[in-house]
Amino acid sequence: MSGKAKRDGVADIKMSDIARHAGVSPMTVSRALRDPASVSEKMRRKVDAAVREFSYLPNRIAGSLSSKRSNVVGLIVPSIQNSLYANMIQAISDVLRANGFHLMIANSGHRLDDEEALVSALLAQRVCGLVLHNTTHNKRVRDLVAKTGVPVIETGNLPAEPLDMVVSYSNFEAARAMTAHLGRLGYRKIGFVTLPLRDNDRSEERRRGYFAALKELGLPADPSLVLEAPGGFSEGADALVRLIQTHPGLDAGFFAGDVLAVGALFECQRRGWAVPGRVAIASFDDLDLLRHAVPAVTTLRIPRHEIGRRSAELLVNRLLGAPAERVRIDVGFEIVQREST
Amino acid sequence: MSGKAKRDGVADIKMSDIARHAGVSPMTVSRALRDPASVSEKMRRKVDAAVREFSYLPNRIAGSLSSKRSNVVGLIVPSIQNSLYANMIQAISDVLRANGFHLMIANSGHRLDDEEALVSALLAQRVCGLVLHNTTHNKRVRDLVAKTGVPVIETGNLPAEPLDMVVSYSNFEAARAMTAHLGRLGYRKIGFVTLPLRDNDRSEERRRGYFAALKELGLPADPSLVLEAPGGFSEGADALVRLIQTHPGLDAGFFAGDVLAVGALFECQRRGWAVPGRVAIASFDDLDLLRHAVPAVTTLRIPRHEIGRRSAELLVNRLLGAPAERVRIDVGFEIVQREST
DNA sequence: CGTTCTCTTGGTATCGCTACCATCGTATAA
DNA sequence: TTATACGATGGTAGCGATACCAAGAGAACG
Structure with a gap:
């Protein structure tokens, strides 16, 4: 597992450094960055100046650990190499990004055991939500999802017993x-x-x-x-x-x-x-x-784009505080009669 | 930014819990998980048993923070909705996964300013490497890359002045x-x-x-x-x-x-x-x-798949300790003469 | 039989940030 | 003017893992 992906300290500035240079407390820097409205104009200016001076990039790993909150959503598709999924992925990606979330993508190759391994790995990365293009799962996947309580969207079919939320057609x-x-x-x-x-x-x-x-x-x-x-x-x-x-x-x-x-x-x-x-x-x-x-x-x-969009929207809403209720959206389909029949 | 994506404590078991239940120290658990060969058979059994009993999933966020090492690679493509990129993404994803890494994907929509925002965001997530399907960048992107020293692969063209490593055709x-x-x-x-x-x-x-x-x-x-x-x-x-x-x-x-x-x-x-x-x-x-x-x-x-594969391989090698040297791989191309000409 | 070396194991101090609570100054009410 | 409230700031204690060093147990050696 994992390599020696060391990001060595080259210019590794941390929040307390910024705080010191700005002459404020680390908490003020933290606040100025996450919720500028919560600090005074004066403080904000000082912080912004220091942040720019050092091109400071807050360490979200530390942030996530501390706040027990992540902004990464996991997505598992059977295959990336398929324009159908690509449409959906694009839509998901766009909605997530507009809300400050990121997307971690993996492909299961249609193998349920691989799906299990990927779900585990994504949960270990503490993703804040999952989108699965698949509605039949291993027992372990079902258990993990139930146990961790991550919001999950299933897609690609309308299952009889969804894990959590579903956005699909029949x-x-x-x-x-x-x-x-x-x-x-x-x-x-x-x-x-x-x-x-x-x-x-x-x-x-x-x-x-x-x-x-x-x-x-x-x-x-x-x-x-x-x-x-x-x-x-x-x-x-x-x-x-x-x-x-x-x-x-x-x-x-x-x-x-x-x-x-x-x-x-x-x-x-x-x-x-x-x-x-x-x-x-x-x-x-x-x-x-x-x-x-x-x-x-x-x-x-099949409204693939809409499936992606609504999946992401549901997820974002839940992550932003919407109550955890089972949602089942049937986006339907449409017959397009053309010349070949 | 970021939502209240709280993964509340539902069954949130940590390493020290596993250690206690297994009757060993947390360090031994950590070692048993990352490098089983480094602990005795007896310890390994105890740890494995406890891990299975609680379906423990180590928290990689904490691990990354502590070790200053991440196992997530960032990828920025102009558009996900394009089978050319899909081929490359699939290859990258496969190689990374085989080596225990994960992929975070974002799309810039061909906009350099969006690329900048995404590079910043990915670096804030402390990705251990970047793949950019683009060879012209903002000044800020160039600065950030230089400053942080992340391994970077550029792809899609053979630039005169690469940021770091390049895998492409002309x-x-x-x-x-x-x-x-x-x-x-x-x-x-x-x-x-x-x-x-x-x-x-x-x-x-x-x-x-x-x-x-x-x-x-x-x-x-x-x-x-x-x-x-x-x-x-x-x-x-x-x-x-x-x-x-x-x-x-x-x-x-x-x-x-x-x-x-x-x-x-x-x-x-x-x-x-x-x-x-x-x-x-x-x-x-x-x-x-x-x-x-x-x-x-x-x-x-154009060997899109090969581009993806070799990009990922180069990145993985570097992350696993290969010396940081500028590499420039021209994968070439081939004319395929068919009936239309 | 004592010494040195190796192999395992454990304790402790971070990693960089945020939650939570205390504090302080000032605006508002009485 | 004094009491009360509120908004803005700061201090401190973790989040859950790993790095690093110390210590104990045997094995190998003279």
């Missing part, structure tokens, strides 16, 4: 709605391509939604119409080709994740399959790319 | 190489679309590279062939259309940034312009998307 409802939408448009043989289901309640929910819609549409639930694929362009392309080989009558493909749909679309362009003439393509998540592709791709708009 | 050389490549392929009227030049040495360098190559090719340097556009699909599309309107003879477009090329490619698909028949398209940065688009897009492969 993967089940979203997938069901899109499948139903395809049915309404007249498609009858709808393939479903999902991200890996293992340890991923979100994928699982989406698949359930797909089947639920088929049932409502009175269409047969054929498991061979469902393919599991890691995210990626090639994987989407492969999946579509395989589906069409096994089901020549396939008239639509619903790609529930990560650029799979675009991969499939490109494959159609390469093979000269008309979209939606030969096969319709629908996607999940409103990547910019989908709107600009030719043809533009029908998709589900 | 934007100038990359843009020049691609322009020369287009010339070699026989294109004679090459448009250049760049990201905003303001406060962005990277864009500036790329433009210089473009002009340098034109000169070498013996082609006229026509400023009206250069367009500035914020990143984005539509912006790329617009830029191409404008270029072709003003220069009907345009035979190639070099899009030096962020999905601009793909936007242009889609526009060609919409308008039925053959690529590269009517106009060739070249891009900067090897997004996955470019490889899978139809036609696949010629581009510059």
Whole structure:
């Protein structure tokens, strides 16, 4: 653990030095810095002058220890390398920063044990709040969260038993709605391509939604119409080709994740399959790319940015004194019908 | 600043409690946790038992204050919402984590003053190292870095006067190489679309590279062939259309940034312009998307992941005791010739 | 058998800041 | 004018760990 990350004393000025040079007490410096209104104009000037003279940077580590208060929020996402999360992270980061908080980011790689290790590590750093893009957790994670009482936001799905606060949409409802939408448009043989289901309640929910819609549409639930694929362009392309080989009558493909749909679309362009003439393509998540592709791709708009913003806002409110109550925000979703279906 | 992020004493166990329950001294607990080999088997067992019994999480804030050592690295990127940075962040995060460090991320939005505020804030948090995706800085940033002596990695460009360590490629050389490549392929009227030049040495360098190559090719340097556009699909599309309107003879477009090329490619698909028949398209940065688009897009492969990895490795080595020497790593780039040119 | 050395263990003094309470001066009320 | 209150300042004691040094227990040595 940890290295010899020594920040040696080069010009290591502390508050008492500033106090001495300003001719005031350390407490006055502390106050002048944290709550300027609480000291007199005269004192403030003296302190400010000394602070500037030495470019003094208060040591927040010491501050946090002393006040038992931290201004760092921990965030765990399954993968940083994904523009969906990036949208959310940006929003979180912006809100936190506007309120004087910082963000510590880690990625779990979709592994629950890694999530546990990261939660422990972040709690050891005494983060003042956590955002988890995941709603199924280890027992130890649940225990730690309960025991420490850190405010937590869960995101990415609407769990039955949240740890604390939740901001998300329903993967089940979203997938069901899109499948139903395809049915309404007249498609009858709808393939479903999902991200890996293992340890991923979100994928699982989406698949359930797909089947639920088929049932409502009175269409047969054929498991061979469902393919599991890691995210990626090639994987989407492969999946579509395989589906069409096994089901020549396939008239639509619903790609529930990560650029799979675009991969499939490109494959159609390469093979000269008309979209939606030969096969319709629908996607999940409103990547910019989908709107600009030719043809533009029908998709589900998930308000990722809003999820991030509201998560951070809830957290900040709680940290600023709002009562600790379980909050469950469903930000919903929206079907965006475009040219590909 | 900072909120009432009080982590109240709920089950707040400290090292001395563990020590008491284990029947050893606090120092022994500390040692057993940080360097198990330094205590006897018997002690280690007692400590481990007590630690597990109470699910004790050492307080790293206190540890950092006491040891004057931190295990958090700060990272400032222009924007989190960009898969290029995401690749790098992922790599940094992985390397750091493998070595017991954590990552604090902030985004400057390409504003130097924001960068300054963030550097100050991160240094106040006493990060043990900094990674800046930017090579032009405020005076205050330069002063702070010099004064505190934090190890710093700069990335995104190869500056003439680095703050400390640099891991990057040359934007100038990359843009020049691609322009020369287009010339070699026989294109004679090459448009250049760049990201905003303001406060962005990277864009500036790329433009210089473009002009340098034109000169070498013996082609006229026509400023009206250069367009500035914020990143984005539509912006790329617009830029191409404008270029072709003003220069009907345009035979190639070099899009030096962020999905601009793909936007242009889609526009060609919409308008039925053959690529590269009517106009060739070249891009900067090897997004996955470019490889899978139809036609696949010629581009510059910048090893973003490697940049992140090596940055983090350099930082970790330094933190683990490597001598503080200026390092300048040019990771290079590669031209990837595909169907679009 | 005493001495020296090594290996473990423990005590104590910080680390740099903030909470809390005491103090002092002055404004307000009586 | 004296009593009361309030706002501004300062002193002191931690926050929870680690650094550093001292001390005790064996092992190895002559």
